[in-house]
Amino acid sequence: MKLTEARQQFISNWGAFGTHWGINRTMAQIHALLMISPDALSQDDIMAELNISRGNANMNIRELINWGLVERVIVAGERKEFFSAEKDIWKVVRQIVKERKKRELEPMLQLLDKLENTEGDKKDKHMKAFLDTVGSIKKLSKQADKTLDTMIKAEESWFVGNLLKLFK
Structure with a gap:
């Protein structure tokens, strides 16, 4: 299995598992994407990778921050907000x-x-x-x-x- 396919499978399945933990599928998929990403991602990166709307991305990122699973990251020289998830x-x-x-x-x-x-x-x-x-x-x-x-x-x-x- 190639890395691209493995990543997609992980994100998809983490999304399904997340529904059993009390969070919605998209929120869990964003969390999965951020966990496996070596660098912080912008909202635009998340939207493109998961093919979701800005509103959906924004709402779920905020909720992940409220849950304490994701944090905002400052990237020098960037005006966009970036996000990272705990890897442990x-x-x-x-x-x-x-x-x-x-x-x-x-x-x-x-x-x-x-x-x-x-x-x-x-x-x-x-x-x-x-x-x-x-x-x-x-x-x-x-x-x-x-x-x-x-x-x-x-x-x-x-x-x-x-x-x-x-x-x-």
Whole structure:
């Protein structure tokens, strides 16, 4: 397989994987392109490579910056903005986990806290079933939150070593 074809395949598949991580396909494809590019790229470079509109490129680059996956790069003598992505995949994964935790898990924990304070007769079977379910989900969510915090704070070698111990 030639490099051009391999690059296209990587970008396309990273785009498909990205939809499972909570980002849209184009956003993931831009991220993939920036990860495999040895130099920072301009918005025009990204648009040409991925055949996307200026608005689509602009919106998704901004969102990648908000996620902490892409940064603006100053290129001496250039007036255009350039962009670069983190190349260390461990840092990328930790950043994605951190953002998903902030956007999904933390709001769910806040909702579960609120729902645990539902007023009513605690002896009523409907109330008991509701509170038991909410409590179980909250317990699992808090454990997931602690595990994700550990992963975010951990160094790659420590985390992978401990993860492998679980499967031995």
